[in-house]
Structure formats: structure tokens, C-alpha cells
Amino acid sequence: MPELITPQGEHSISAILFDKDGTLLQFVSLWGSWGECFLGQFTRQLEQRGLKFPVQYLASLLGTVHDAEGRITDYDRNGPLAMGTMSDLYAILSWQGYLLGLSWAESKELVELCRQEADVMLERSRPVLPLPGLLRFLDDCIAKGIALAVVTADETAAAENHLRWLGIQHYFSAVIGTDQVERGKPFPDMALLACERLGVQPAGAAVIGDTNGDMRMAKAAGAAVAVGIAGAADISVRGLLPDADSLVQSYAELSIGRNTR
Structure with a gap:
């Protein structure tokens, strides 16, 4: 044997x-790219709605480590991005939108928009x-x-x-x-x-x-x-x-x- x-x-x-x-x-090659795209789109979509997500909390949102330019350089091995399902991640982000004042339906729609953008980026770059x-x-x-x-x-x-x-x-x-x-x-x-x-x-x-x-x-x-x-x-x-x-x-x-x- x-x-x-x-x-x-x-x-x-x-x-x-x-x-x-x-x-x-x-991990960082794939999910760092995905996370940067998703979080960037998430913050931009919030700003278009007159809302601002506190930049200092972005890293703790999914369990990522960022450099001075905002690029994801590492991750928490026991955090949401490493251990959670995609549904877990979408729920975490939807909750943030809701806390900032969106309805639950609006927040879920925003997260879905961000997901589509990040998935298209992955398919294009295949990192x-x-x-x-x-x-x-x-x-x-x-x-x-x-x-x-x-x-x-x-x-x-x-x-x-x-x-x-x-x-x-x-x-x-x-x-x-x-x-x-x-x-x-x-x-x-x-x-x-x-x-x-x-x-x-x-x-x-x-x-x-x-x-x-x-x-x-x-x-x-x-x-x-x-x-x-x-x-x-x-x-x-x-x-x-x-x-x-x-x-x-x-x-x-x-x-x-x-x-x-």
C-alpha cells in the first residue's frame, strides 16, 4: 500500500x-485579484449611491491583508475569504450595504452586480x-x-x-x-x-x-x-x-x- x-x-x-x-x-493570485475587483466595485457602487464604506474596515470585511496601495497581499487562513462559502461572502457584503442604509433587496442587487464584475475579470485574466x-x-x-x-x-x-x-x-x-x-x-x-x-x-x-x-x-x-x-x-x-x-x-x-x- x-x-x-x-x-x-x-x-x-x-x-x-x-x-x-x-x-x-x-490563494492570493486568484482570490486577491477577485477580492480587489469585488471590493473596489463595491465601494464605487456605494459612492454612486451617496454612501461610503470606511476604508479602514475593508481588510477585516473578508479577512485580507492590504498594502499601502490597497492591493491584497495576504489573507487570514481562518477568515471568511479562506474558509467561507461564496454565499457566506455575499451575505457579509450584503449586510454591510444594509448597515449603510440600503434596503436588503438593494444591497443584494449591489452585491450581485459586483460579483458579476469580479467573475468576468477572473474569466478574462485567469490568474x-x-x-x-x-x-x-x-x-x-x-x-x-x-x-x-x-x-x-x-x-x-x-x-x-x-x-x-x-x-x-x-x-x-x-x-x-x-x-x-x-x-x-x-x-x-x-x-x-x-x-x-x-x-x-x-x-x-x-x-x-x-x-x-x-x-x-x-x-x-x-x-x-x-x-x-x-x-x-x-x-x-x-x-x-x-x-x-x-x-x-x-x-x-x-x-x-x-x-x-
């Missing part, structure tokens, strides 16, 4: 379930980049006969688009978006459905993700191991992913072996 070899130990597995954003593709070492790791998994799936808080159709833009959709036998289950992360529903689609038991599957929601989903589903991908600046901050069994900076620290015992 194949083994996932991590710095903290080896685990016999037959499948790996990957989160998408921040795990397969670089997706793989995490370092990912393609080598995926090739190694396939060569060793490990079944692969994606479990994402994004909606399935959007996730499949992003995988296709990145040119890696063929690696995955299942793509499970939050729209396919009753409960998203940190609940086990997506992991359990992915295992069912792959024909494996949860105890034979590893979960790799970049938020503690991924780690808690893995625990709740009874996965063999929960592996957290953390950037070099975050790897020493255990509190970011307290439920991870293993923390790595990149895929260079992971490999696939064979259990010869």
Missing part, C-alpha cells in the same frame, strides 16, 4: 483529498498559479496508484474551471464543491462524499489543506492524517492550524513511498 511520507511520520493511504485554494493553487512542487507531487501520487479528489468551499463548477485553467483537472477523479453537500467545512460531509466517489474508506485517505477548517473536516471524517500547508512565514505559528497532524512549508516536504512491511 502507498505511504504518504511527512516530516512527522508515514501514513498508509489509498487516496488524498486536496483543498483547492491555497493548497493546489496560490491561477500552482503551489511550488505541486505538479511533481501529483505525478508521484498517480504513479503510485493513489486516488485523488478535490474538496473545496468553492462551488463545483467554479472549482472545475480553476483546475482546468491550471491544467490539472485530469489528476482528480472527483471534485466536491460545497454545493454538493448539506454542510461545508469544518463538517465531514465533503470528505465523506469524496471517499465514497473514490471508493475508499476515510481511514485510508489523507487530507491536505491550508486552513484549520480543512484539518477539522479531516478529523471529523476519520481521515488517516491531516496535513497543513503553511507558508515559510507561517510554519512556526502552530496556532494557525492547531488540528493539523503535520505542518509543511511546501510539497517538497512530502513524498510517496511503498509500504514494504
